[in-house]
Each structure stands twice: as structure tokens, then as C-alpha cells.
Amino acid sequence: MITKPDPADRYLNLATKRFSELGFHGVSLALVAKDAGVTKQAVLHYFRSKERLYGEVLNRLAGRLLAEIDAIKAPTPSARLIAYFEAYAATAISTPQDARLVVRALLDSDAQARSWPIRPYLDRLMDLAMQTPRWQNASRVEALAGLYQLIGAIQYFAISAPTLSGMYGNAIFDDLESALSADLRQIIQDFAQAH
Amino acid sequence: MITKPDPADRYLNLATKRFSELGFHGVSLALVAKDAGVTKQAVLHYFRSKERLYGEVLNRLAGRLLAEIDAIKAPTPSARLIAYFEAYAATAISTPQDARLVVRALLDSDAQARSWPIRPYLDRLMDLAMQTPRWQNASRVEALAGLYQLIGAIQYFAISAPTLSGMYGNAIFDDLESALSADLRQIIQDFAQAH
């Protein structure tokens, strides 16, 4: 049985794709509506303004980020961190939609005072890190600093992929991607395990 | 003697600030003009379109990035890389305008097919890296992968600063910044020196 597709959900997914590509200011309600094959009033019917639509996109993003952590099953916190980050790096690089959305939200954060939905995600990862032998005697701030290097390196490469492949060509880009992926695996190991 | 301030230059600086804050789509010609205390036609007089204005902003950015590398004087390529990246990390975190501009340009790169002006910068850094004992027997792609982790970690933290200080408060943010700066110094050392 095919579950009836919720129109609001469909618009939200299309809006997520567009906001990721073009940013808040680059997307118009008419564009999202055109993607959906409806008028913009159909979209406004569910989300009363563009701001609310974007807010809901970010809320869903926050939910996905948390869910991706919780989906990882591994015996120890270290193993969970390693498994999570390896999965995260792979998906961020191959399908950078969410990574782009996160970075765009970071860039636009001080423009409008939006309630920032990435905090639970960072806090969850910090909790996990604090349970590992490597970090349990360190401060949360030190763990966050370590986390941030890792996330930063992954996200930055993820959002750079189109530029890099355009600049250097697909062949070189593929080599770069595998070289960087190998490096990232090493950094992830270093982060999650005692040294 | 005070050199006569070039109006075009002044508009360009104001536009750079705004594009960094709000992105291409978030900035209107009227806003830049308002910042300068003129009408938008004054701005259009020098840059015939918003696209060209933004293009010139990116060109200047590319020039600054290169100039900052060349401004570093140190006896060896390793020392130059270390000195450059330490200076770069400090300025990117304290005054993230250019970092934000780079990241915004990366995000928007596939939307419009713009000639990408960061390539000379990356190539220059790669040339420098290849002259160090650490990388001289490695491939350029491997060096680029290493570079990209470093740049990514720095830039990502730089653009996150407002969000992080807003989320965790200034006191914790200051601790985070010093912890991360210390980590970055270590990563920079590891990148530029044999291990």
C-alpha cells in the first residue's frame, strides 16, 4: 500500500532542495511552487510565510542530523563516533544537500535572529565524545574544538565538490576525493580513540 | 598627502562587506548605494550590472588571497607555510569577511557558471607545499587533500563564530576559540613539517 503523499511534505522537500542550492534569498515562493507544479498560494496555504517555510526546512534538517546519529548501532561510544563520522563523511560528500544547508544557515545566522537548530546535534556528539576514553578527562570545550575540526573539514570539502571538480576536472577530483576520504578516516580514528 | 579616494573603490569595499554578510541574492544595488550615501545609479555607473559588481568583488578577493601568501617572508617553504597559515587562521577568525565570501562563492559556484578565482590561490599553496620535505615525494593531489583539511577546518570555524558565540555564550566561545586555535597550530605544524 502506497501511503498518500502529503502535499506539505512534498513542498517541504522541494523547498529544502532549493534552499540548499540557492540560499534563503535566492529562492522565491514562486520557484518552489513551479517545481511542484502549483501556484505559490498552494505553498503559502501550508506555510504561512517564506520565513516559516525556511524555518520548517531547518527544523527538519535538525531532526535528520540527530536521527543519523541515533541510527548508528555500535557497542561503545568510540565505535559509534567512528561509525557515525565515516557514514557522515560519505553521505556529505556524495549528497551534499544537507551539508550545504547547514553551512548556509551558519553564514546567515547573524543576519536574522533565528532559533538555531544545530545545537542539539552538537551537544549529542559532545555527549558521545565525553564518554570515550580519549575525552572523558578533557573539558567539553576541548572535545567541541576537536569535533569542530572534524566537522569543518568534512563539510568544507562537501560544499566544495562542484567547484573542485569543475576546476580540476573529474579525474583529478576523484583522486582528490579518495585521498581526502582516506585522510578523514584517519582523523576520525584519531578523534575517537585514545592516542 | 592623502590620495584621492576612488569612488569605485569605495563602492567595491562596501559591496564586499555586504556580499560577505548577505550573499549575492541578499544584496541589492540599492542597499550598497544607501551604504555609500548615493543612488544606485552611481554604483551602476562604474559596474554595469550587479553581476559585474559581484565578479569584481570576487576578483579582488582572489587578489588579496594571493597577496597574503606573497606577503609572508620566511627562509624555507615549510616556514612560509606555517607562518602563512597561522596568520591566516588568526585573521579568518577575528575578521571573517573574506572567509565568508569564499564560502559563499563555493556554495554558489554551480548555480551560475562563474570563472572561479580561487584556483591561483590553491595552486600557489600547492606549489609551496610541494617544496617542503614532507610533501616533495607525494603527489599534488595528496598535498591538496592535506591543504583542504586545514583550510576547511579554519574557514568552517571562522564562519561559525557568530553562531557559536550566540549558542554557547561569549565566555565558552572564547575558551573554544583558544582551544581550537591551539589545535590548529598543531595541525599546521603537522602539515608543513616532516613526521
Next chain:
DNA sequence: CAGATACCTTACCAATCGGTAAGTAACTTA
């Protein structure tokens, strides 16, 4: 002093922006 150049303004334009109001067609439920 005549003319050119630099620098900017007013006036205007079609297109698009986010958003309101009102109505319609189809389906669901009492």
C-alpha cells in the same frame, strides 16, 4: 573661455517579490 570628462541625479520601466482575499472543485464525514 570652450569643451570634454568625471560623477552623480531624477525619472522611469517591466518584472518579480512576499502576501491577502475570495472563491472553487473534489473528497470526507455526520
Next chain:
DNA sequence: TAAGTTACTTACCGATTGGTAAGGTATCTG
């Protein structure tokens, strides 16, 4: 079958968008 409810559409709005055209004024140059 009457009354909602769902999921839209058409019509419209004032404001803003990037951009064109034409002109004005001050300064510099021959």
C-alpha cells in the same frame, strides 16, 4: 445528502528588484 474539510486557483496588491535613458554640475584641460 448536507456540511465540512482539503487542496488548491484566480485576482489582486504595494513594494522592491535590476536596469535604461537623459540630463545636470563640477572640475579639469586645451
